[in-house]
Amino acid sequence: MSDQPRVSDDTKRALPILGQDGAGVPMDRRQALKVMAIAAAGPTLASCAPGEAPVDATIPAPTSNPKAAGTAWDPDLVAPSVPWERTLSADELASLADLCDVIIPADDRSPSASSVGAHDFIDEWVSAPYEGNERDLVVIRGGLLWLDRESTDRFGDGASLRFRDCSLEQKHAICDDICYEPNAPAGYEAGARFFDRVRYLTSTAFWTTTNGMQDLQYIGNVPLTRWDPPPPEVLRHIGVE
Amino acid sequence: MRRKAQQEYDVIVVGSGAAGGMCAYVLACSGVKVLMVEAGRDYDPVTETPMFQLPKDAPMRGAGTAEKPFGFYDATVDGGWRVPGEPYSSAEGTDFLWWRARMLGGRTNHWGRISLRMGPYDYAPRSRDGLGFDWPMSYEDVEPYYDKTEMLIGVYGSNEGLENTPDSAPGVLQPPPAPRAEEMLTQKVCAEQLDIPVVPAHLAIMTQRQDADRLSRALWPNNALAQRVTADSMRSRAACFYATPCGRGCSIKANFQSPTVLLPPALATGNLDIITDAMVREVTVDSSGRANGVHYVDKRTRIEEHASARVVVLAASALESARIMLNSKSGAFPDGLANGSGLVGKYIMDTVGAGVGGQIPALENMPPHNADGASAMHLYMPWWLYQEQARGQLDFARGYHIEFGGGRKMPGFGFMGGLAPFTDGAYGQRFKEECRRYYGSFLWFDGRGEMIPNEDCYCEIDPGSVDQWGIPTLRFHWKWSDHELNQARHMQKTFASIIESMGGQVTSTVHDDGARAIARPGQIIHEVGGVIMGDDPNRSVLNQFCQSWEVDNLFVTDGGCFVSNADKNPTLSIMAIAWRASDYIVEQLASRSIG
Numbered sequence: 001m002s003d004q005p006r007v008s009d010d011t012k013r014a015l016p017i018l019g020q021d022g023a024g025v026p027m028d029r030r031q032a033l034k035v036m037a038i039a040a041a042g043p044t045l046a047s048c049a050p051g052e053a054p055v056d057a058t059i060p061a062p063t064s065n066p067k068a069a070g071t072a073w074d075p076d077l078v079a080p081s082v083p084w085e086r087t088l089s090a091d092e093l094a095s096l097a098d099l100c101d102v103i104i105p106a107d108d109r110s111p112s113a114s115s116v117g118a119h120d121f122i123d124e125w126v127s128a129p130y131e132g133n134e135r136d137l138v139v140i141r142g143g144l145l146w147l148d149r150e151s152t153d154r155f156g157d158g159a160s161l162r163f164r165d166c167s168l169e170q171k172h173a174i175c176d177d178i179c180y181e182p183n184a185p186a187g188y189e190a191g192a193r194f195f196d197r198v199r200y201l202t203s204t205a206f207w208t209t210t211n212g213m214q215d216l217q218y219i220g221n222v223p224l225t226r227w228d229p230p231p232p233e234v235l236r237h238i239g240v241e
Numbered sequence: 242m243r244r245k246a247q248q249e250y251d252v253i254v255v256g257s258g259a260a261g262g263m264c265a266y267v268l269a270c271s272g273v274k275v276l277m278v279e280a281g282r283d284y285d286p287v288t289e290t291p292m293f294q295l296p297k298d299a300p301m302r303g304a305g306t307a308e309k310p311f312g313f314y315d316a317t318v319d320g321g322w323r324v325p326g327e328p329y330s331s332a333e334g335t336d337f338l339w340w341r342a343r344m345l346g347g348r349t350n351h352w353g354r355i356s357l358r359m360g361p362y363d364y365a366p367r368s369r370d371g372l373g374f375d376w377p378m379s380y381e382d383v384e385p386y387y388d389k390t391e392m393l394i395g396v397y398g399s400n401e402g403l404e405n406t407p408d409s410a411p412g413v414l415q416p417p418p419a420p421r422a423e424e425m426l427t428q429k430v431c432a433e434q435l436d437i438p439v440v441p442a443h444l445a446i447m448t449q450r451q452d453a454d455r456l457s458r459a460l461w462p463n464n465a466l467a468q469r470v471t472a473d474s475m476r477s478r479a480a481c482f483y484a485t486p487c488g489r490g491c492s493i494k495a496n497f498q499s500p501t502v503l504l505p506p507a508l509a510t511g512n513l514d515i516i517t518d519a520m521v522r523e524v525t526v527d528s529s530g531r532a533n534g535v536h537y538v539d540k541r542t543r544i545e546e547h548a549s550a551r552v553v554v555l556a557a558s559a560l561e562s563a564r565i566m567l568n569s570k571s572g573a574f575p576d577g578l579a580n581g582s583g584l585v586g587k588y589i590m591d592t593v594g595a596g597v598g599g600q601i602p603a604l605e606n607m608p609p610h611n612a613d614g615a616s617a618m619h620l621y622m623p624w625w626l627y628q629e630q631a632r633g634q635l636d637f638a639r640g641y642h643i644e645f646g647g648g649r650k651m652p653g654f655g656f657m658g659g660l661a662p663f664t665d666g667a668y669g670q671r672f673k674e675e676c677r678r679y680y681g682s683f684l685w686f687d688g689r690g691e692m693i694p695n696e697d698c699y700c701e702i703d704p705g706s707v708d709q710w711g712i713p714t715l716r717f718h719w720k721w722s723d724h725e726l727n728q729a730r731h732m733q734k735t736f737a738s739i740i741e742s743m744g745g746q747v748t749s750t751v752h753d754d755g756a757r758a759i760a761r762p763g764q765i766i767h768e769v770g771g772v773i774m775g776d777d778p779n780r781s782v783l784n785q786f787c788q789s790w791e792v793d794n795l796f797v798t799d800g801g802c803f804v805s806n807a808d809k810n811p812t813l814s815i816m817a818i819a820w821r822a823s824d825y826i827v828e829q830l831a832s833r834s835i836g
Contacts, residue, residue: 072308077291180666200658207652217609223482229419233608
């Protein structure tokens with residue numbers, strides 16, 4: 001694997017039990033585990049309703065799947081891993097991390113994209129052994145060099161200038177020309193496609209982290225004891241009473 | 242348990258999914274000794290399901306790949322539109338996709354759980370419009386088996402009394418979950434502006450625990466063994482806790498999968514043995530031309546084995562069952578087993594699919610709330626233009642229903658990937674703010690429509706190819722008729738009008754050409770037909786009890802027996818028809834009429 005550490009903002013894999021206001025009544029962690037434990041125990045514990053299960057019947061959720069063959073067709077879904085080597089160099093990753101943060105900077109609600117490993121995810125993506133990913137490897141690698149070339153041409157003042165060494169204003173000046181292909185000046189189409197691809201992957205990477213989901217106030221993926229209609233403020237928002 | 246314990250069985254069931262699981266359950270509960278032969282590996286949703294695992298912990302954030310087309314966490318093992326070492330081919334001009342799942346329980350592990358009954362019109366389509374075929378039985382014949390299947394597996398939904406959209410008997414359905422915000426808004430707009438009914442969907446997901454005593458007695462009067470194993474199984478199932486997608490499987494058994502709902506009670510009778518990793522090549526016949534067992538390849542040893550029984554039930558999936566029959570050649574059956582009609586492999590169908598996406602400003606900046614629900618849809622639109630169709634006002638003969646979703650779901654691969662056109666390519670702080678604003682405001686509408694069987698859609702043995710088990714493979718032929726193409730075009734225009742009526746903006750292409758709107762054949766994974774049933778032995782392969790006309794101890798209980806493919810996703814009907822066929826097998830075995 002790459003010598004870049006896999007950045008993970010939250011390694012907890014078991015049941016994420018969160019309290020919340022509004023819809024539904026969250027189960028507590030112990031209760032949710034009991035439901036899963038009863039299912040695992042099968043008919044021998046069958047007479048126990050969820051609330052009746054003895055506490056010592058609680059078992060943790062599985063942490064791996066020994067039945068999985070470990071192939072691409074039958075990977076261990078319970079304890080996933082990425083089976084391929086990383087491709088990008090440390091220097092490329094540094095440039096990519098910088099661009100990721102131009103796309104998603106830190107603010108008062110959440111950190112920047114690179115601080116939750118967006119560049120590392122893009123390395124994982126472009127290193128994957130699939131046709132589309134191999135195409136993206138060319139797009140990303142070539143695009144990073146294109147950015148440096150563009151930085152030198154515009155702001156290098158005769159010397160070589162890396163994009164990541166530009167000022168934020170200079171970076172924005174370049175990105176403004178490539179942030180949307182229909183608006184890109186002639187000659188900037190390839191740069192625009194590269195930027196769009198990095199934005200796409202950075203967005204996936206960032207918003208799927210715990211930090212990203214918290215920023216969005218996604219509050220699902222928690223077991224509930226019942227399902228309620230949307231709360232009143234939501235009904236008011238959509239004009240349905 | 243995963244081996245043959247006896248020399249001979251009453252019934253061999255090939256396949257362990259919706260049809261095979263149901264047959265094994267009904268037969269074993271009825272005291273019949275059953276051997277189930279499954280081509281894939283053993284699989285246990287209770288211990289193998291990735292409940293609550295997050296996209297960020299999966300390779301590529303869980304994105305779909307050739308090996309895992311529905312995403313990393315999808316339950317499918319050794320399956321997809323490509324199966325390693327098991328190729329298929331298409332004739333020139335055909336673009337067919339064949340989905341298989343080589344695992345215990347087959348496709349019931351990842352399916353959409355959408356459980357719609359075919360209605361009275363759907364069993365007699367030719368009588369209504371002169372196209373396709375009528376079934377050899379009526380809705381009323383199958384109705385009790387729909388009730389029983391829904392009681393057994395647990396289905397949420399409501400009785401709306403709508404045309405050709407049957408109600409269930411009282412006490413059968415579980416309460417549907419309350420609709421989500423985007424579903425309520427869609428419902429309101431469709432009612433006020435478009436006259437499209439939006440009603441609770443029917444899904445094989447339990448919103449409450451089953452009343453095990455009442456249901457087991459209702460399902461199995463006068464059968465103490467069946468009551469006990471069924472009630473025990475029901476008591477081991479929990480209600481949905483409204484988190485984690487059903488397509489991953491369900492470790493608490495709240496949704497329907499054959500390995501959590503059908504196979505455990507069947508095994509508990511002591512009347513069922515299961516062999517996994519056993520790929521059936523052919524049904525064998527004795528000198529009188531009656532089925533006497535199956536040849537299968539033990540995938541672990543790569544050695545061919547034989548199993549014997551009085552009756553053989555093929556439930557390997559429509560096209561796999563046709564393949565087995567076509568490969569079962571003998572002196573008595575030179576063109577494949579029970580294929581005197583020449584119809585094995587013919588009249589295969591999929592569902593017509595087309596979709597359109599939209600962005601809905603009214604859903605922007607939604608107050609945060611949990612919108613997961615039962616993972617699948619809570620509401621849907623049943624086909625609503627029966628009268629217009631009857632008056633000849635539409636340029637296609639059969640209906641479709643609408644499935645839709647979106648809203649504030651867990652971010653996954655591709656999240657906010659389509660935002661650039663809405664924001665002129667925002668990046669930086671503005672991109673972050675736009676993502677917050679637009680989160681939950683995208684909806685997708687999918688049509689699922691009826692395809693009419695035609696002579697140009699069939700499969701045959703490809704003479705030049707065997708799979709890695711030495712078994713000759715299938716070659717597909719396909720041609721849509723204008724009914725399907727025009728229907729797909731109508732779907733897209735309808736969805737665009739819904740989105741626009743909601744004040745939204747269509748985000749995908751709406752085609753004028755139906756051939757560009759329609760999904761690829763096989764892509765919707767509702768393939769049925771190929772071993773069609775009927776009234777006439779010269780024009781069908783099976784009778785109404787899934788029994789071969791020519792080989793009376795051979796049955797095909799999967800979707801292969803379908804003679805039409807209504808817009809009602811086939812799994813529920815497969816199970817109801819398989820239960821009905823199994824009751825018939827039990828009667829015939831008891832009277833020694835077969836076997």
